[in-house]
Amino acid sequence: MPLRHVPVGRISAIAAVLVAAFIAVHGQGRPHFRTLDPGLEFAMIRGEPYCQHGSSQIAVVRLDPARTRLRVRHYTREPGRRPLNILEWQRSTGALAVFNAGQYYPDYSYMGLLVSDGAVVSRRLHPRYRAALVAEPVNGGPRARVLDLERERLDPNSPGWREVAQSFMLFDHTGSLRIRKSTLIAHRTAVAEDHQGRLLVFTTEGGYTLHEFARLLRDQPLHLTRAMSMDGGDEAELCVKARGFRYASFGQWDGGAKAADAPGAQVPLPAVITVSPE
Numbered sequence: 218m219p220l221r222h223v224p225v226g227r228i229s230a231i232a233a234v235l236v237a238a239f240i241a242v243h244g245q246g247r248p249h250f251r252t253l254d255p256g257l258e259f260a261m262i263r264g265e266p267y268c269q270h271g272s273s274q275i276a277v278v279r280l281d282p283a284r285t286r287l288r289v290r291h292y293t294r295e296p297g298r299r300p301l302n303i304l305e306w307q308r309s310t311g312a313l314a315v316f317n318a319g320q321y322y323p324d325y326s327y328m329g330l331l332v333s334d335g336a337v338v339s340r341r342l343h344p345r346y347r348a349a350l351v352a353e354p355v356n357g358g359p360r361a362r363v364l365d366l367e368r369e370r371l372d373p374n375s376p377g378w379r380e381v382a383q384s385f386m387l388f389d390h391t392g393s394l395r396i397r398k399s400t401l402i403a404h405r406t407a408v409a410e411d412h413q414g415r416l417l418v419f420t421t422e423g424g425y426t427l428h429e430f431a432r433l434l435r436d437q438p439l440h441l442t443r444a445m446s447m448d449g450g451d452e453a454e455l456c457v458k459a460r461g462f463r464y465a466s467f468g469q470w471d472g473g474a475k476a477a478d479a480p481g482a483q484v485p486l487p488a489v490i491t492v493s494p495e
Contacts, residue, residue, distance in 0.1 A: 220399065236374060246438070251462075253313065253462050254285075254459045255284050255285075256280055256282075256494075259278055259279075259462065263275070264433055267429040267430065267433045268424070268425060269423070269426065269429075270424035271404075274421075275420070277418070277419055278417065280415065280492055281359035281415055284414070285492050286352070286353075288312075289380040289381065290306065290488065290489050290491055292487050292488070294334070294338070296343050300486055300487040301486065302486065303316075303317070303455075304456060309374075310491050310493070313492070314455070314457045315456045316418050317448050317452045317489055317490075318382045318448070319383060319448055319488070324446070324471050326339065327381075330342050330382075331488060334379060336383040342370070342383065342426055346385045347365065347395070348364060348383070348443075349364045349382065350363055351371075351380060352378060353379035354379075361380075361416055363408060382447075385409040385446055386445050386446075387407060387444040388434070394435070398426070399427060400426060401426060403424055403427075403450045404421050404422070404449060405419070405427065405449045406421075406447040406448065406452075407419045407434060407444050407446050411439060427449070440462060449468070451467075452486060453468040453480075454467050454486070467484070468484065
């Protein structure tokens with residue numbers, strides 16, 4: 218009886234599609250978080266099938282606002298009065314974690330409301346940015362939040378928070394995506410809030426469209442209630458240094474070079490968010 222030709226290549230391609238579809242629908246299980254400091258945890262997740270370029274790895278920092286402190290930092294309030302790269306920000310502040318804040322103009326002025334240690338650095342509310350990362354309430358309440366400005370008011374003349382960084386929503390408490398579809402692929406940083414009031418910072422090692430990145434975060438088994446985007450591209454950066462643990466990710470970095478030599482590590486950031494012990 219003649220042997221039939223088995224189309225191995227076609228079968229492999231179909232299997233790959235089925236695996237990707239299964240991952241997209243069912244996820245890859247809960248991330249394994251490692252405790253780095255009281256109230257600070259770290260994990261890695263994967264971004265298949267949404268990653269469009271480079272490594273699919275995504276770093277996740279989860280923090281308990283009751284046990285850590287978030288600070289908005291702007292270069293105009295620092296001793297050198299110049300934008301620092303992410304490694305310089307970490308060294309100068311001694312923070313456990315540092316990540317890029319929201320978007321800014323070519324002259325380094327911030328696109329939206331920015332408050333640092335009670336001082337208003339940028340007073341104008343951006344009309345299209347409907348989210349804000351806030352911390353240190355003036356009149357009590359949760360220590361840090363992701364605010365949905367469609368539902369919660371933020372007065373630039375009296376913000377009610379000592380730390381504010383405005384940007385735009387990825388998805389809200391209903392799970393509805395709040396960004397339009399786009400073909401732009403870039404490294405991403407986002408901040409989310411979960412059902413326990415913890416904050417999670419996500420920084421990608423590879424490139425994603427914003428819409429697909431929002432879908433990926435929304436569908437993670439992390440019980441996220443809302444998420445907002447920070448800046449993307451070369452500015453999507455994260456540096457973690459806690460009790461012997463080290464991690465750094467830089468926008469457009471392939472991970473092969475030394476940290477100090479990576480192009481992304483040299484990008485000056487006018488504003489960052491730091492996480493420090495309480």
